[in-house]
Every structure is written in structure tokens, then in C-alpha cells.
Amino acid sequence: MTSRAPAHLLGGLAALGLMFGMIMASGGPADAATWPTANGSQAVTKTISLSGTKDYGMKRLYGSGDLGTGGQSESQDPILDLAPGTVLKNVIIGAPAADGIHCEGSCTLQNVWWEDVGEDAATFKGSSSSNVYTVSGGGAREASDKVFQFNGAGTLNVSGFAVKNFGKLVRSCGNCKTQYKRTINLNTIEATYKGTAIVGINTNYGDSATLRNITIVGDSSKKIVPCQKYIGNNTGAEPPKNGSGPDGTYCKYSSSDITYK
DSSP, X not given: OOOOSOOOOOOSHHHHHHHHHHHHHTTSTTOGGGOOOOSOEEEESSOEEEOSEEEEEEEEEEEOGGGOOOOOOTTOOOSEEEOTTEEXXXXXEOSSOTTOXXXXXXXXXXXXXXXXXXXXXXXXXXXXXXXXXXXXSOEEEEEEXXXXXXXXXXXXXXXXXXXXXXXXXXXXXXXXXXXXXXXXXXXXXXXXXXXXXXXXEEGGGTOEEEEEEEEEESOTTOOSEEEEEEOOOSSSOOOOEEEESOOSSSEEOOGGGEEEO
């Protein structure tokens, strides 16, 4: 996929905070004018395992060989597999994208971009309720289903993120064999239609989603559901919907937190 105009690279969370002010002044996070250009490309034929801090300098990684199908089938291997505590910076996941990025425990994804999401952009795992997964900046497009799949326990924080042509931005796993209470915090998100939902949570497991500064673009009919509730299970069955909209307990936001453009 051809990239558009270049974006400034982020050196750290302080720079990220500055970016937030700039992008909000220009109409939202990471719109089409700021989608980054790759600084070279690398084919990945076998999952790369990472730990510590890794800065790719805006290189594009894409699947090849066994990782090159680009399909939507479950249980694909990821391009990158992050050990607990890993910080990943400044990388573009190109196409084919396989199953994107897996976090095996707490992780930080800073200025990470997905040009054409494969099965999922990132999957968050780990059984500890103290796990914290952080997505700061970046964006994803062409996700026919989920962008972020939250399978593990703990808290997922996503901020300064742009998504376009997607199913759900975040989904708390609806039918994993082992289920947990999951907390999701979304702040400064730009979602461009087409899309189904910003977040999906399981009320019966005590999930909650807090939405702040959400901008939805090109959805005059308001088809994108900000917060969809489900009754999850651990049997693999398709979870039924359980209503939508703010309730102060599971879906935490008000009408002023959602802006339509």
C-alpha cells in the first residue's frame, strides 16, 4: 500500500504529548495528511521475538512465506511477539500483516502503524490483573474485524490513535477459554467510517470501557457504536449483544465525549 505524506517521529512520551496538541489543533489524531512514510522495508518470514526496548525508526515490516497469507483465519502467528515489559517504538506493519503484534504481558506500543490489518493488529495476553498495555499514538486501517484483541487480564490504555475502515477498534474477548475482567481506557481517538464499534466489552465479567475525546468522521448516520455490550462466555460460542450506550458502570462516557465530523 502506498504511504502518504511523512509524519514526525516520536522520541518519547513527552514528544507524544506535544503531538497531541498539534493534531488536535489540526482536527484529530493522525488524519490522512499525517500518515507516515516508511523508512525502508523488511520481509519477516518467522515471528520476531522482542524484549526490552526496540525502536525500528519507522521501518516497515511485512509478512512473507508462512507469514505472508494476509488472511483472516484464527491462530495465525504474529509478525512480532513481545515479552512482558517490552517497549516497541516507531514501526509500520505493512501487508501481509499476519496476526500483527502479540503482547505476552504488559507492553507499550508507541507510534506503531498498521497499513492493512491482517487477522488483528495487536493481541494482548497475560493472566495478571496488574498487567497494563499501553498504545500511544499510531494508527490502523483496513481491519475487516478487530484492531485490538484483548484476551488477557488487566488494563488497556489507547490514546492519540487513528483508525479507518474497521470492524471494532477494541474487543474484550467474547469467547476465550479463560475469561477475565478487563478495563479499557480510550482517549483522543479518531475513527473514520466504515466501522462497527469503537469498543466491545463483556458485562457479565465486569469489563468497563471509558471513552474520552472520541472523534468519529464520515458517519452521518451514526452507525458506529461507541460502546457495545455483550454477554461473554468461555465455550467458544458467539456472544450475544447486551445493549449499548453509556451506563456509568460498563460503558463510561457522555454525549460530549463523542464528536461527529
